Amino acid sequence: MVSSALDRRTGTSSRAERVADIIERRSRYLPTKIAIVERELQARASALYRLEALLKGKPNAQSSEPLKSSINDIQKRIRFELLVLSKLKSRFSRATLNIGVMGLMGQGKSTLLKSLSGLTDSEIPAYEGAACTAVRSVLANKEGSIEIKVTLHSEQTFLEEVIHPYYESLKLESKPLTLDEFARASLPDRSFERETDRALYGTLQQDYYQNLQHYQYLIVPGTEPHHQLISVEEVADYVRQGRNGFGALTTYKHLAVREVNISCPFQNPDVGKIALVDIPGLGDSKLGDERILLETLGREVDVVLFITRPDPQRYQWQDADSALYDRAAEALNNLAGRSFMVINRSQRTQNDKACQSLQETLRMKVVSCQIADCSSPEDANRVLDHVLNYLTEHILEIDEAYAQQSQDRLIKLQQDIESVRQATREACGVQSNFSSKIDESFTDLFGSYQYGWWSEMTIAFQELRIEFAEQCQSSSTQLASGVEAVYKACKLEAGILTDEDSEAKIQKQIKASNPMKAYADYRDQLRTLLSDHFSHLDEGLKETTQAVKVRVAKILIEVGQLGVLADDLEGAEFLSAFRKLVERDHADLERLLKGLKIIDEFELSYSGLIEPQIYQYVVDLSNIQLSAEKEPILKVGPNTTADLILAALQIDYDRTVARIKAALEELLYQPSIAAYARVEKLIDNIIYHKDAEKDWRKFLGRVRSQVWSKEIGELEQEQNRQQEWQTTIAQLEEVNRIDTIHFLS
The missing domain is CATH 1.20.140 (Butyryl-CoA Dehydrogenase, subunit A; domain 3)
Structure with missing residues (x-):
């Protein structure tokens, strides 16, 4: 202990x-x-x-x-x-052991400190009838020469510790966050009901605000205060608050000072490692002083010396004395066992009788109450000896x-x-059986071939398989619709055959070259036109693949309840998102991944399914003869006329379209067959394969709270x-x- x-x-x-x-x-x-x-x-x-x-x-x-x-x-x-x-x-x-020196303004604190430390008015300004020391000072007993360190406010500490308390106490709006904001603030003359508030506002406005230009240069930017050593001759400039006959400040540096530390050898050589903490005199409307008092007492002080100097004419304890004691008691525990009262006897005012009266009528609980002349080193050291012995x-x-x-x-x-x-x-x-409850619930919900999620999914995909198997007996409605649309386009947009003044255009081409070239060029144009028309069948084939994906996605979303895993997307978008999810987070489920890849990558295209079957007829219109059996309708010579060429082109075009139509009738069943084959491969992987149920059970076990949010979530x-x-x-x-x-x- x-x-x-x-x-x-x-x-x-x-x-x-x-x-x-x-x-x-x-x-x-x-x-x-x-x-x-x-x-x-x-x-x-x-x-x-x-x-x-x-x-x-x-x-x-x-x-x-x-x-x-x-x-x-x-x-x-x-x-x-x-x-x-x-x-x-x-x-x-x-x-150090610290002794706090407290008292109302002008009671002799600074005088006592000078007597104890041997310092003079140069280091501790003390003038009769005025609050001379305006900052907290710490005097430490230390051998050697006098060393004085001034701590200057940073911008942050100045605003938080000095300026903001005024704004808070006076309920002023828009506390300044920078010195520039404080300089630009509006602090006009205003009235307050309470005299205390009037005094506070006067200090803020007249001392700090109006004089900012005189001391702002001392406040360091940032958050950390600045420490600097000063000479004895400079001390008064930093700690003394001088005022003229109208009460206006005539010195300003002290407004930027946070604390002054003075090290010097005390008059009494046997005091040891002690420090005297001089707390600024209260009662001069500097709001920060009381906060400094409480903070200092709580952290920096071991015992307190209360200093009071009674008036020789009106000598009785004042409410302000009791208030000061009570404020000190808030910060320092067991104040009665940590405080001393010093009643300052003044030779100038001859207040001996007043001192005696105050000593006899003291009601505040202190260790002892002594009468001493604070200006006398002998009296001051007698008080200090008494305090140190007690300490x-x-x-x-x-x-x-x-x-x-x-x-x-x-x-x-x-x-x-x-x-x-x-x-x-x-x-x-707190319960401990949630895991078993969740596992049991999941087992029931997933089920088997006879009931539950797995049974419903198996049935739904079996029905889908049968549905697509039956569709193999019918032509693809999407492709059939596309073929009809292309036929109409072939009739309505047949190039030179449906142009106005077709013969005139052909005649012009003959004159520009010759009949043979004109005939060959127009055949190539018709071939290109037919290729363009039939390439539009791609849309119908895409509709077929989309329809397959929509049906599969619908089962996964509605029967499998998996839509929540893919942001409620539908159709092909859902399948793509669901596949990416499984690939990213469940790559170990190989069978499930394979089935999803099969259906997600299912595509039918004109270039892959139709073009190879019909291009043999389209190429017949080429002017390059690949077979002697497929000679053009017209043998063109130098004298072949435009009307003959037009008639031949019509025959060539109609014959090619008829051949393509016949070929496409055979292909109308292919999309349905391809869709059935792809669906069956999907079902084989995600339903019938020996690992399918195991993969689904693992997957759903991982996402069960999302799929069954109410039952398991x-x-x-x-x-x-x-x-x-x-x-x-x-x-x-x-x-x-x-x-x-x-x-x-």
């Missing part, structure tokens, strides 16, 4: 040695242990947040309100304890009591978290919720071990 106060060094050791021993004992292991406990508390908070989120998502969330309320209360307590631990860690990590005798016990209070609360917190964990476990009703969701409950509760149990919350041995 901290305590080791019972085995304090005594005897001939000096006070400075005892101070050093106390610092060493405090910092030996406690800061490290506290840091571990901080992490463990944060882990508890995270686990509780996850638990709270689960409770909010619980179907009967109303019934969980008491638990949520308990968790919320515990989270607040965790945040409080983290703040306390942070303060403890800061206190126990310090290399060396009692500070470890006081710190131990403070730490023990925190430790006791942490143990109670651990117990309350465990109670919440147990209550949550009972409330969520809801069960799996509940199972996942239960598993999440169990995991979260187990995690909370793990992080809430009692051994992880102890930092005192």
